[in-house]
Amino acid sequence: MDSPLAVFSSAGAGALLVAGTLYCLFAFLLGPVEKNSNPAVNLSGGSIAAGNVRDKYEFRRPKETVRVTDKVPDFVDTFYNLVTDIYEWGWGQSFHFSPPVPGKSDGEASKLHELMIVDLIGARPGDRILDVGCGIGGPMRTIAAHSGANVVGITINDYQVNRARTHNKKAGLDKQCDVVQGNFLAMPFPSNSFDGAYSIEATCHAPKLEEVYAEIFRVLKPGALYTSYDWITTEKYRPEEDAEIIQGIERGNALPGLRSYSDITAAAREVGFEVVRVRDLAREPTTARWLEVGRMTYWRNHVVITVLAALGIAPKGTVDVHDMLRKTADWLARGGEKDIFSPMHMILCRKPA
Numbered sequence: 001m002d003s004p005l006a007v008f009s010s011a012g013a014g015a016l017l018v019a020g021t022l023y024c025l026f027a028f029l030l031g032p033v034e035k036n037s038n039p040a041v042n043l044s045g046g047s048i049a050a051g052n053v054r055d056k057y058e059f060r061r062p063k064e065t066v067r068v069t070d071k072v073p074d075f076v077d078t079f080y081n082l083v084t085d086i087y088e089w090g091w092g093q094s095f096h097f098s099p100p101v102p103g104k105s106d107g108e109a110s111k112l113h114e115l116m117i118v119d120l121i122g123a124r125p126g127d128r129i130l131d132v133g134c135g136i137g138g139p140m141r142t143i144a145a146h147s148g149a150n151v152v153g154i155t156i157n158d159y160q161v162n163r164a165r166t167h168n169k170k171a172g173l174d175k176q177c178d179v180v181q182g183n184f185l186a187m188p189f190p191s192n193s194f195d196g197a198y199s200i201e202a203t204c205h206a207p208k209l210e211e212v213y214a215e216i217f218r219v220l221k222p223g224a225l226y227t228s229y230d231w232i233t234t235e236k237y238r239p240e241e242d243a244e245i246i247q248g249i250e251r252g253n254a255l256p257g258l259r260s261y262s263d264i265t266a267a268a269r270e271v272g273f274e275v276v277r278v279r280d281l282a283r284e285p286t287t288a289r290w291l292e293v294g295r296m297t298y299w300r301n302h303v304v305i306t307v308l309a310a311l312g313i314a315p316k317g318t319v320d321v322h323d324m325l326r327k328t329a330d331w332l333a334r335g336g337e338k339d340i341f342s343p344m345h346m347i348l349c350r351k352p353a
């Protein structure tokens with residue numbers, strides 16, 4: 001007969017095995033902890049009450065992209081209420097793409113892409129830098145920590161302001177990083193008050209690019225630099241063949257209409273900027289490596305969200321939003337593969353001294 005100690009230790013080993021298996025399954029389903037500063041159990045509708053998420057999603061699902069100029073900021077705000085938690089959970093704290101860097105992980109490549117901005121605009125300790133359309137502040141924290149500059153971010157979405165402030169505090173950067181809710185088409189900042197500015201994949205939400213550029217121009221000090229990574233259609237885009245792909249991208253990302261690469265330089269010059277440099281950072285390699293959402297990842301996330309929504313932990317409607325994002329990812333990949341679309345068209349401008 002087994003000694004009581006032996007029985008106890010084999011039961012203990014069994015329990016440990018079950019616990020270990022459950023933990024691995026849980027970690028597999030919810031994703032790696034370091035990536036998910038926002039675990040799946042926190043998925044919400046942003047500032048929209050959980051019970052209203054489905055109605056709001058129905059509201060923002062028109063077949064046509066919203067093009068009525070004065071409705072765009074509200075529409076974009078609703079969009080970010082619906083997607084912010086899913087983005088943070090499934091992508092991270094930086095809501096943008098980045099070119100792959102050989103030998104570096106996706107996270108490292110994303111940081112390098114953000115750090116390039118420090119060099120481009122020459123951000124230095126003590127400078128006051130503006131982040132136009134800051135999301136939940138991933139890039140802001142990287143740039144502030146690396147450069148020693150103070151960064152002020154603006155986003156239309158109140159929920160993102162709260163997330164960004166929480167993360168700034170956690171990172172010990174709340175003295176250097178400030179976030180305000182507001183419309184980048186009419187910013188609550190005095191003229192000539194920033195030493196530099198940048199925007200990452202945000203000005204594509206502006207119905208008229210000249211309007212947001214004019215605001216950035218106004219708040220920059222003379223001689224200061226502004227850089228933008230923006231979404232554009234490339235010279236290979238043929239509306240008669242490719243319109244469906246571009247409309248798919250616009251619909252799934254709350255864009256009022258993608259602009260051609262040539263419109264970017266024209267808009268910058270129109271508001272008075274000197275254009276210093278222009279480069280498409282997505283052109284090599286030509287495949288859409290910047291959007292590799294594996295099928296396994298999608299299905300894992302789909303299962304997690306479906307279960308959480310069925311249990312009433314995630315709001316009803318989250319499954320629809322997630323499904324919409326998967327379709328969006330397909331349109332983005334098709335646009336990238338055909339080389340008719342880039343999310344990383346870089347422009348560097350100076351406000352004349």
Ligand SMILES: C=C(CC[C@@H](C)[C@H]1CC[C@H]2C3=CC[C@H]4[C@H](C)[C@@H](O)CC[C@]4(C)[C@H]3CC[C@]12C)C(C)C
Nearest residue numbers: 086087090091095096201253293298301325326329
């Ligand atoms: C600049 C913008 C957003 C760019 C990207 C951050 C997001 C564009 C598409 C998003 C995603 C698509 C698929 C999702 C996936 C189905 C889910 O399981 C996990 C999250 C996704 C990967 C999600 C993450 C963010 C994007 C890549 C726009 C709005 C101007």
Ligand SMILES: C[S@@+](CC[C@H](N)C(=O)[O-])C[C@H]1O[C@@H](n2cnc3c(N)ncnc32)[C@H](O)[C@@H]1O
Nearest residue numbers: 094095096133134135155156183184200202205
């Ligand atoms: C794709 S996210 C990019 C966020 C951030 N730049 C990053 O890379 O993590 C676009 C951002 O632009 C902001 N935005 C869009 N339209 C805006 C507007 N009219 N005024 C202020 N912010 C706006 C959104 O709220 C969101 O924070």
